[in-house]
Amino acid sequence: MNFGRFFRSTVGIGLTAAILLALPFVAATGGQAWVRILDFAILYVFLALGLNIVVGLAGLLDLGYIAFYAVGAYTWALLASPHFGLHWPIWAILPLGAGLACFAGVLLGSPTLKLRGDYLAIVTLGFGEIVRIFLNNLNAPINVTNGPQGITLIDPVSFGAFKFSGTTQIFGFALSGPQKYYFLLVALAILVIIINIRLQNSRIGRAWQAIREDEIAAKAIGINTRNLKLLAFAMGASFGGVAGGIFSAMQGFVSPESFSLLESIMILAMVVLGGMGHIPGVILGAVLLTVLPEVLRYGVGPLQMAMFGKMLVDPESLRMLVFGLALVLVMRFKPAGLWPSPERQRELKETGK
Amino acid sequence: MNVNLPNPLLEAKAVAKHFGGVKALRDVSLTIRRGEIYGLIGPNGAGKTTFFNCMTGLYVPDGGGFTFDGAPLIADAPDKAAARGIARTFQNIRLFGNMTALENVMVGRHVRTKAGVLGAMFQNAATKAEEAAIRQKAIDLLHYVRIEERAGDLARNLSYGDQRRLEIARALATDPKLLCLDEPAAGMNATETEQLRDLIDGIRRDGTTILLIEHDVKLVMGLCDRVAVLDYGALVIEDVPAVVQKDQRVIEAYLGA
Known part of the structure; x- marks a missing residue:
């Protein structure tokens, strides 16, 4: 079946829209926690697609992508929280966060222009860690980031009087905070x-x-590779910055812990697992890698209790185990990702791999 | 040596390049005139590709320089050389393997078009028109090199001969004044070489000057208006094929061997 054509047809669009509309209400039957998981799945779709520009399109292996997410998140956290007593509106912070992340992208991009592959990965990895360590230690001599304690009581997203936190009645529907964020994130x-x-x-x-x-x-053939690589870094980073801002507002709390190397690796894994450079594949990868661990978390505990009457394996460690196994299996059986672009699929079939 | 040839397109003046102790080019001076097919031959390691790479900006020469189309060429800027009108193919084919044949040629239009990120995001009328023009030009070029039926195939899946043709089409997409072909007939059989010959001749007739590096002496002597011979990085002779073929030094260095 041609999914591309399906999604462009009227029926396809209608069906997709209906599912997207119904999803937060279906999830809410299992509790608001599931709506929040849904929110994160879409936030990661957003992040993974930003990274896809850098890794999938321009082929620059970026292991420090989470740093731009952090820049966006802290921009929001510092400018809309009691920490500095600032409460800027969204239309000022979000573009500023994107802009600062973009600047950070160019900052990381310019010294790494001549690096490729593994070498670029190592430098970007270092950059990601530097940003996290900065955030961790910028509480002295002047308290900017509040160090490892993080920043609390961050303002939610709001347009005028309409706040995205708390429950609101719209057209007789009661929309919870996570459900409102869901629609914002989908948009x-x-x-x-x-x-x-x-x-x-x-x-x-x-x-x-x-x-x-x-x-x-x-x-x-005349391509200015320097400028175009910088542009890729800048574009990808801007998306990371926007995602970070929304994350900050949605959580109401940020700390350096949220921006660890593991997060960078997770986002890269979403892009690679799904199908590098292929947009539907990247979306699939992001949703799978966000939702599956949660299913595991909620499913495995009770399952073990029912089967053995006690917890044999901690769900959290099982998660990494399953994740590692999944990576190995995908690399072995679907080297181009779970849903690679049609050209790649055809090619793999032709060469009989 | 010809000093004041009429209508020069590219002039190399005492170009030198060495890698450590190896002198790959020793003060090579030559002139390519507008509208001609200029052959550059020589034994393996004579410095042909090094000369090519200096000219197209991939290497910085250690001495001398190039004048192209009336102005000096800036060293170490391949993208600027392409913008000035020098296009090239590679001895070992370098296509964009995971892009389709059509996309490969469309990328070639990059240097002659200008749509940016904002144009792509908002799809304004100018961007759409430019995109349509790029696509049409690319289709025309695939037709020109006779591989239009492979337009949708990934470049890496094309046959060897078709890959060579695709690389030429991609180079032509940059609207070059000078097209440099680095051993285009390497690995081709007699029929393919014959077809390539017709293609090169046709490109010249359509107004593009050609610099041809080639090992196939028969092809070079039959096709080129003038030929230069390099040996150990130095220019041996630069003249019409009839004279070059009879030159004793050339026979010793290359043809007779």
Whole structure:
């Protein structure tokens, strides 16, 4: 079946919209926690698609992506919380967060222009850690980030009097906070999907792919690889910054712990597992890697209790075990990802891999 | 040596390049005129590809320089050389393997188009028109090199001969004044070489000057207006094929061997 055509047909759009609309209410029957998990799944879709520009399109292996997420999150946290007594509105903070993350992207991009592959991965990994350690230690001599305690009581997203936290009555429906965030995130995710698709099939997107495929040949036909790589870093980082801002507002609390190396690896794994450079694949990867661990968390505990009458394996460690196994299996049996682009699929079939 | 040739497109003046102690190019000076097919031959390791790489900006020459189309070429800037009108193919084919044949040629239009990120995001009329023009030009070029039926295939899945043609189409997409082909006939059989010959001749007739590095002496002598011979990094002779073929030094260095 051609999924691309299906999603563009009227029936496809209608069905997708209906599912997206119903999802938070279905999830709410299992408790608001599930709606929050849904929120995070979509937030990660957003993040993974941002990273897809850098890794999937331009082929720059970025292991420090979470740093831009952190920049966005802390921008929101510092400018809309009692920490500095500032309560800026969303239309000021979100663009500022995106802008600062974008600047951080260029800052990371410029010294790494000549690096490729593993070497680039190591430098970006270091950058991600530097940002986290900075956030951890910037509580002295002047208390900027409040160190490892993090920042609390962060303002929720609000448009005028309409707040995204707490329950609101709309058209007779009672919408909870997580449900409202869900719709905001879906809107943002659709926006980033459209931007991704349009970029991919544009002059700039093709130039990124050319750099990914063969940098010397790309230069030889007149592509300014330096500027385009910086642009890829900047674009990806801006998306990370926006996602960070929403995360901060949704949680009401940020601390450096949320921006560890593991998070960077998780987002990269979403892109790679789903199908690098293929937008539906990346979405699938992000949703699977957010929802499955939660299913495991809620499912495995009670299951063990029922079967053995006691907890044999801690669900948290089981999660990493299953995650590792899944990675190995995907790399072995679906090396191009769970849902690779149609060209890649055809090619793998032709070469009989 | 010809000093004041009429209508020069590219002039190399005393270009030198060494890698450590190896002198890959020793003060090579030559002139390519507009509208000609200029052959560059020489034994393996004579410095042909090094010369190519210096000219297209991949290497920085250690001495001398190039004048192209009336102005000096800036060293170490391949993208600027391409913008000035120098396009090239590679001895070992370098295509964008995971992109389709059509996309490969469309990328070639990059340097002659200007849509940015905002244009791509908002899909304004100018961007859409430019995109349509890029696509049409790419289709025309695939047609020109006769691989239009492979347009939707990934470049890596094309046959060897088709890959060579695709690389030429991609180079032509940059609207070059000078097209540099680095051993385009390498690995081709007699029929493919014959077809390549027709293609190169056709490109020249359509107004593009060509610099051809080639090992196939028959192809070079039959196709080129003038030929330069390199040996141990130095220019041996630069003249019409009839003269070059009879030159004693060339026979010793290359043809007779």
